Amino acid sequence: MRAPSQASYAQGAVGPLANADVGTPAFSPLYQQIKQLILQSLQGGEWRPGELIPSEIDLATRYGVSQGTVRKAIDELATDNLLVRRQGRGTYVATHAQRQVQHRFLRLHADAAASGVSSPGQRHVIECKKMRASADVARTLGMRSGDAVWQVQRVLSFEQIPTIYEALWLPAAPFKGLTQERLTSHQGPLYGLFESxxxxxxxxxxxxxxxxxxxxxxxxxxxxxxxxxxxxVERVAYTYSDQAMELRRGLYRTEHHHYRNELQ
Amino acid sequence: MRAPSQASYAQGAVGPLANADVGTPAFSPLYQQIKQLILQSLQGGEWRPGELIPSEIDLATRYGVSQGTVRKAIDELATDNLLVRRQGRGTYVATHAQRQVQHRFLRLHADAAASGVSSPGQRHVIECKKMRASADVARTLGMRSGDAVWQVQRVLSFEQIPTIYEALWLPAAPFKGLTQERLTSHQGPLYGLFESxxxxxxxxxxxxxxxxxxxxxxxxxxxxxxxxxxxxVERVAYTYSDQAMELRRGLYRTEHHHYRNELQ
DNA sequence: CAGTGGTCTAGACCACACT
DNA sequence: GTGTGGTCTAGACCACTGC
Known part of the structure; x- marks a missing residue:
C-alpha cells in the first residue's frame, strides 16, 4: 500500500534502483521522497497557486507514511516558500498574487518612510516584442541562440519619479499569447500574471x-x-526544478531608495 | 525536575507570568522556551564559538523535556546559523573562524572565475582610532551621541586591485584593547577576531x-x-538578542566583481 | 462541533564518527 | 562498540478556523 519503497528507512529513490553502478548510494530519506512527490504534483498543476492541498493525514495515507513524515516534507516546502501553512485551515500553494508577499523579489525600498515598498507605484510598459535570443540571453535561459523570446521593457515610478528601467526576456513557448495589452492591464506583480x-x-x-x-x-x-x-541588477528567475524562466536587467535610481538585504 | 513551566504544553514564558495585563496571552511553545534557554547559554558564554554543546539527550534531561523538543529548538538555532550539527559528532557553536563559512557576510564575488571570493585578498588597515560617536553612528549602535567608539578604515584588494574601501565603527566598551596592530596581524575574517x-x-x-x-x-x-x-554598502551587524554592534560603510568597485544575492 | 495544523512524547532503528 | 545526530512511527493533546 505504500507508494515509496519502504524496505528500511533509508531506501533508494522511489521505485527500484535499476542502475548496477554502485559507489554513490543515492539514498534519500523518506520525507525527501515525499517532498519530491509533492513537488511533482505542484509542478504538474494538480494543485495550483492559491489552492488548498490535501490535509497532512490525507497525504500520509495517500503516500503510505506517517503524518510526521509528511509534516517534515511540508515543513521544508513551506520554508522554501512553495507552500503556506495556516493553522486551522490547511496548507495552501504559495502565490505571488497574495497581498502579503507582493513584490517578494523586489528589494528596493524607500529611504525614509517605514512603508514596505512605498506603494506599488506606476508602471509603464515601453515595449513588448518577440525576437530571437542573443547568445547570452539564450545561455542563461537554457535555450539555443536564435530561439524565440519575448523582450519586455518598462519603467516603474514611485511618487511620480521614474526609478526603475528594466528589460526582461522570457522564453516564447511557455508565454505564448503575451501581449503588451495584457501586461499593461494586469494589476499586481508580474509574477502573479505569469502564474494565472x-x-x-x-x-x-x-x-x-x-x-x-x-x-x-x-x-x-x-x-x-x-x-x-x-x-x-541582473536577475535570473527560476521555476520548479531549477529551470531558468526569466532574465531581467534593471537599472535603479538610488537617490531616494536603497536595495535592502538581510544577511544571516 | 523540569526547568520550564510545564502545566500543559502551551504554557507561559519561563517563570510565572507576573503581569496582570491580560489580552496578549504571550504563550509560547515549550521548544521556543528551550531555544531561549540555549540562546542564554550561548550569550552568557557557557558554550563558546567552535565548542561542542551537550548532546540532545543531555539537554533533554537537563531541561526536563523530551529529546524531540530539544531537537526542534536546536533545529531552529541551526537554521539561524547559530549552531552547526554534525552527524555522529555532535552539535557545535557556529563560528566565523571556520574555513567553510569564512566571509559569510561578504557578498562580493569575482565576475568570471567560479572561485568563492577569489582568495581572501590583501588587507590594509589605514587607521584605527578611538573617537566620539556622531549622532547617526550613535543612533544605529544604540548609544548616545559622543560616546566612545572605535573607527577603523581599511582597504581590501583582490589580485592587486584595490576593490573595497570601508570604514567601520564599534562601541568602545566591548572592544576594549583593540589596536591597529591586532587588526593587521590577525588572519581570517574580522568577525573571527571579534569572537576570539x-x-x-x-x-x-x-x-x-x-x-x-x-x-x-x-x-x-x-x-x-x-x-x-x-x-x-551600509551594514549594521547584530549580535545576540538583536543588539547592533557594528556599523560599516563600504564602497565597492564593481568592474570585475558583483554583489551576489539569492532571492527566495 | 469537526477538521486542520501545531506541539509533545516515547521508543525504535539507521547513519556516521571516533576509539 | 559506543555515542552522536537523523529518521520514522504512533498516539495524545492543544490551538485555531469555520460550520
Whole structure:
C-alpha cells in the first residue's frame, strides 16, 4: 500500500534502483521522497497557486507514511516558500498574487518612510516584442541562440519619479499569447500574471548587482544625467526544478531608495 | 525536575507570568522556551564559538523535556546559523573562524572565475582610532551621541586591485584593547577576531545598497576617477538578542566583481 | 462541533564518527 | 562498540478556523 519503497528507512529513490553502478548510494530519506512527490504534483498543476492541498493525514495515507513524515516534507516546502501553512485551515500553494508577499523579489525600498515598498507605484510598459535570443540571453535561459523570446521593457515610478528601467526576456513557448495589452492591464506583480495566465510560477531568483552609469536609453527614461550612478541588477528567475524562466536587467535610481538585504 | 513551566504544553514564558495585563496571552511553545534557554547559554558564554554543546539527550534531561523538543529548538538555532550539527559528532557553536563559512557576510564575488571570493585578498588597515560617536553612528549602535567608539578604515584588494574601501565603527566598551596592530596581524575574517578576542559574535546583519560616486578619499584609495560609479554598502551587524554592534560603510568597485544575492 | 495544523512524547532503528 | 545526530512511527493533546 505504500507508494515509496519502504524496505528500511533509508531506501533508494522511489521505485527500484535499476542502475548496477554502485559507489554513490543515492539514498534519500523518506520525507525527501515525499517532498519530491509533492513537488511533482505542484509542478504538474494538480494543485495550483492559491489552492488548498490535501490535509497532512490525507497525504500520509495517500503516500503510505506517517503524518510526521509528511509534516517534515511540508515543513521544508513551506520554508522554501512553495507552500503556506495556516493553522486551522490547511496548507495552501504559495502565490505571488497574495497581498502579503507582493513584490517578494523586489528589494528596493524607500529611504525614509517605514512603508514596505512605498506603494506599488506606476508602471509603464515601453515595449513588448518577440525576437530571437542573443547568445547570452539564450545561455542563461537554457535555450539555443536564435530561439524565440519575448523582450519586455518598462519603467516603474514611485511618487511620480521614474526609478526603475528594466528589460526582461522570457522564453516564447511557455508565454505564448503575451501581449503588451495584457501586461499593461494586469494589476499586481508580474509574477502573479505569469502564474494565472501562463501557469509559470517563479520559485527563486539570483541577482548580480553592480554600480554603473546609465545607457542613453536609461538616462532618457529615468530622467537622469549620463553621470548619475545607477544600480545595475541582473536577475535570473527560476521555476520548479531549477529551470531558468526569466532574465531581467534593471537599472535603479538610488537617490531616494536603497536595495535592502538581510544577511544571516 | 523540569526547568520550564510545564502545566500543559502551551504554557507561559519561563517563570510565572507576573503581569496582570491580560489580552496578549504571550504563550509560547515549550521548544521556543528551550531555544531561549540555549540562546542564554550561548550569550552568557557557557558554550563558546567552535565548542561542542551537550548532546540532545543531555539537554533533554537537563531541561526536563523530551529529546524531540530539544531537537526542534536546536533545529531552529541551526537554521539561524547559530549552531552547526554534525552527524555522529555532535552539535557545535557556529563560528566565523571556520574555513567553510569564512566571509559569510561578504557578498562580493569575482565576475568570471567560479572561485568563492577569489582568495581572501590583501588587507590594509589605514587607521584605527578611538573617537566620539556622531549622532547617526550613535543612533544605529544604540548609544548616545559622543560616546566612545572605535573607527577603523581599511582597504581590501583582490589580485592587486584595490576593490573595497570601508570604514567601520564599534562601541568602545566591548572592544576594549583593540589596536591597529591586532587588526593587521590577525588572519581570517574580522568577525573571527571579534569572537576570539572580544567574545562578540555577529549573528546577522542588514545592508542598504546604493550606487554612488566616490568621495575624494575613496577615489584615492581605490585608484579610481571621481566619475567611477561605486557600490555603497551600509551594514549594521547584530549580535545576540538583536543588539547592533557594528556599523560599516563600504564602497565597492564593481568592474570585475558583483554583489551576489539569492532571492527566495 | 469537526477538521486542520501545531506541539509533545516515547521508543525504535539507521547513519556516521571516533576509539 | 559506543555515542552522536537523523529518521520514522504512533498516539495524545492543544490551538485555531469555520460550520
Amino acid at each position: 495566465a501562463f501557469g509559470v510560477r517563479m520559485v527563486r531568483a539570483e541577482e548580480k548587482i553592480r554600480a554603473v552609469l546609465p545607457t542613453p536609453e536609461a538616462a532618457h527614461w529615468l530622467h537622469v544625467t549620463p553621470a548619475t550612478p545607477l544600480l545595475s | 578576542a572580544f567574545g562578540v559574535r555577529m549573528v546577522r546583519a542588514e545592508e542598504k545598497i546604493r550606487a554612488v560616486l566616490p568621495t575624494p578619499e575613496a577615489a584615492h584609495w581605490l585608484h579610481v576617477t571621481p566619475a567611477t560609479p561605486l557600490l555603497s
